Amino acid sequence: MTFFKDLILAAMLCTPAIAAETKVKMESLPPAVQQAVKDQTQNAKLVGISKEVENGKTMYEVETMVNGKSRDLMLDATGQVASVEQEVGLDSIPASAREAIQKKTAGGKIKKVELVTVGSEKSYEAAYAGKNGKSAEFSVNADGSVHK
DSSP states (O other): OHHHHHHHHHHHHHGGGSOEEEEOOGGGSOHHHHHHHHHHTTTSEEEEEEEEEETTEEEEEEEEEETTEEEEEEEETTSOEEEEEEEEOGGGSOHHHHHHHHHHTTTSEEEEEEEEEETTEEEEEEEEEOTTSOEEEEEEOTTSOBOO
16 A cells, blocks of 8 residues: 555656646737737637646647648747747658658658757657557657757
């Protein structure tokens, strides 16, 4: 029984570090975030907005569709763009990144490739179903090296 008490206590202690995500409406966003959402969705369809609090920091995920492809933004509480994940075609990414993705997913099926931009850093994230049918994701840099 002590094992279970220890397990529950450990889970409770770890919980604050885990992001708590809740769907929110545009009207409930801070004014700066509302303006950023309006600016960032001018040529896009707004799919949804969620609020995440991780380690005491509030972030807003804005899910959009642009020309039939997903484009997700993370905004901080001041409306600044922290990161962008934009769905792209495999053939549109640098050859080294494309080859690394194709090698890693050989025998599986690529579901989606995204260009991930954080500040000036860019990487490519691939979501795929492996040979065993299980879904997985991984990221590579433009030169094909594993992104950490």
